[in-house]
Amino acid sequence: MNALPYLLEGLKVTIYIFVIAIILGFIIGLIMALLRLSPIRALNWIAKIFIDAIRGTPILVQLFFFYFGLNSLEFISFDRTTAGIITVAINAGAYFAEIIRAGIQSMDKGQTEAARSLGLTSAQNMRYIILPQAFRRMLPTFTNQAIISLKDTSLLSVIGIADLTQQGQIAIAATFKAFEIWLVVGIMYFLLIYLLSLLSNFLERRFELR
Amino acid sequence: MTMIDVKNLKKSYGKFEVLKDISVEIKEKEVVCVIGASGSGKSTFLRCLNRLEEITAGQVIIDGQDITAKEANINKIRQEVGMVFQQFNLFPHKTVLENIILAPMKTRGTAKAEATKNAMELLEKVGLKEKADSYPGELSGGQKQRVAIARALAMNPKVMLFDEPTSALDPEMVGDVLEVMKQLAQEGMTMVVVTHEMGFAREVSDRVLFIDEGVIAEQNVPGELFSNPRNKRTQAFLSKVL
Ligand SMILES: Nc1ncnc2c1ncn2[C@@H]1O[C@H](COP(=O)(O)OP(=O)(O)OP(=O)(O)O)[C@@H](O)[C@H]1O
Ligand SMILES: [Mg+2]
Numbered sequence: 001m002n003a004l005p006y007l008l009e010g011l012k013v014t015i016y017i018f019v020i021a022i023i024l025g026f027i028i029g030l031i032m033a034l035l036r037l038s039p040i041r042a043l044n045w046i047a048k049i050f051i052d053a054i055r056g057t058p059i060l061v062q063l064f065f066f067y068f069g070l071n072s073l074e075f076i077s078f079d080r081t082t083a084g085i086i087t088v089a090i091n092a093g094a095y096f097a098e099i100i101r102a103g104i105q106s107m108d109k110g111q112t113e114a115a116r117s118l119g120l121t122s123a124q125n126m127r128y129i130i131l132p133q134a135f136r137r138m139l140p141t142f143t144n145q146a147i148i149s150l151k152d153t154s155l156l157s158v159i160g161i162a163d164l165t166q167q168g169q170i171a172i173a174a175t176f177k178a179f180e181i182w183l184v185v186g187i188m189y190f191l192l193i194y195l196l197s198l199l200s201n202f203l204e205r206r207f208e209l210r
Numbered sequence: 211m212t213m214i215d216v217k218n219l220k221k222s223y224g225k226f227e228v229l230k231d232i233s234v235e236i237k238e239k240e241v242v243c244v245i246g247a248s249g250s251g252k253s254t255f256l257r258c259l260n261r262l263e264e265i266t267a268g269q270v271i272i273d274g275q276d277i278t279a280k281e282a283n284i285n286k287i288r289q290e291v292g293m294v295f296q297q298f299n300l301f302p303h304k305t306v307l308e309n310i311i312l313a314p315m316k317t318r319g320t321a322k323a324e325a326t327k328n329a330m331e332l333l334e335k336v337g338l339k340e341k342a343d344s345y346p347g348e349l350s351g352g353q354k355q356r357v358a359i360a361r362a363l364a365m366n367p368k369v370m371l372f373d374e375p376t377s378a379l380d381p382e383m384v385g386d387v388l389e390v391m392k393q394l395a396q397e398g399m400t401m402v403v404v405t406h407e408m409g410f411a412r413e414v415s416d417r418v419l420f421i422d423e424g425v426i427a428e429q430n431v432p433g434e435l436f437s438n439p440r441n442k443r444t445q446a447f448l449s450k451v452l
Contacts, residue, residue, distance in 0.1 A: 108299075110295060110297050110299035111299060111301065113262055113293075113295065113299060114293075114295065114299035114300075114301070114358075115301075115313075116262065116288065117260055117262060117288055117291070117292070117293040117362075118288065118289070118292075118312075118313035118317070118361070118362070118365060119285050119286065119287075119288040119289035119313060119317040119365065120285070120312075120313060120316060120317060121285050124316050124317075128312060128316065129301055132303055133301075133302065133303050136303070
């Protein structure tokens with residue numbers, strides 16, 4: 001039998017989960033970073049607790065918590081894919097939050113002072129002056145996190161999501177060709193990650209550092 | 211008419227009192243230079259005038275508006291008070307033109323075409339029209355500072371604050387920047403200039419404030435203050451810098 005259709009099916013699921021999770025994760029990270037830097041103490045704490053909780057626990061435990069833990073409550077029911085996406089997104093979000101916070105804090109204070117002295121509000125300063133510069137500088141670190149998150153998606157196979165890793169196992173059960181199939185699965189992950197770094201390089205050139 | 215009225219201004223960082231009871235009135239169209247030793251509080255004083263520093267006590271009134279009042283709309287007030295920094299602080303990810311039109315467009319809703327037209331006139335005035343599409347990283351220090359002045363002027367401010375605008379420049383660049391400032395003074399801009407350029411203070415300013423240990427130790431018209439300083443500390447300071 002031919003294992004390739006199985007693997008391609010799994011690849012699609014992996015890409016689908018990764019793309020949604022990384023976008024959500026970025027939004028979560030941006031919001032958490034801004035809360036973390038906000039002058040309002042309560043918001044600060046919310047973000048800090050979130051970030052510390054996620055960074056301080058294994059992603060597999062988080063996955064089990066979101067899937068088995070939350071689903072054991074009567075009023076919540078997540079399907080596998082939703083639980084998987086949430087886990088990867090929240091995990092990426094916590095790391096993005098710290099990357100973005102550090103990026104914003106590393107900006108020269110003179111930029112903010114110039115913007116505020118012109119009458120820009122602090123939100124306008126963030127949007128037009130600080131974030132565009134900080135994001136450009138953070139691109140390599142963002143790429144790193146995206147690669148880690150992509151690898152994290154392979155853990156989702158343990159709750160039965162039909163991602164590339166899970167489909168590899170299924171294909172092996174049918175063909176008994178463990179060596180060839182894990183090799184091909186590995187190459188597929190590698191190519192995905194290679195594509196990600198190409199994209200990152202392209203963006204870095206597109207938004208050249210001034 | 212009084213443009214800037216500072217009443218009993220005090221500023222502390224923790225227990226350290228940088229400004230101790232400063233009161234001064236600056237008239238419309240007046241050009242005031244602020245001199246003093248490093249660490250005496252000149253920058254702090256200037257930054258209190260647009261509330262980049264929150265003051266500890268006292269009042270700062272600009273064009274009749276108490277900018278330190280709780281209900282004061284500080285963003286609105288800052289639109290009227292231009293500031294030029296020692297380190298230029300241009301936005302490096304934006305072109306010269308974008309640096310200048312950003313604030314008028316975002317804070318006043320000026321249309322892009324109008325903001326651009328105004329910006330080009332200002333660039334012409336500071337002699338950098340051909341640099342409109344350059345990025346700050348492609349300019350010399352003197353050019354950067356002239357763009358920074360144009361950027362502040364684009365908001366049509368009533369007051370311009372300068373914090374050592376030429377201190378970060380190579381000597382041969384200083385003249386161009388001072389020239390632009392001189393022209394601005396002649397056009398009747400109200401200016402407060404922290405500077406080590408005693409020549410500029412002498413030639414252009416209407417009054418010189420000597421700040422020492424957080425107070426205005428002496429103030430006078432430049433001719434008097436430079437040739438006939440009364441305070442011992444002023445004499446000591448001037449003998450070092452002149
Ligand atoms: N954010 C701050 N926190 C604590 N101390 C500060 C802060 N900013 C300034 N100071 C202190 O306040 C004093 C006055 O500083 P300021 O920058 O106003 O001096 P200055 O007269 O402008 O000096 P210079 O000529 O070197 O620019 C200095 O002793 C400085 O160390
Ligand atoms: Mg200073």
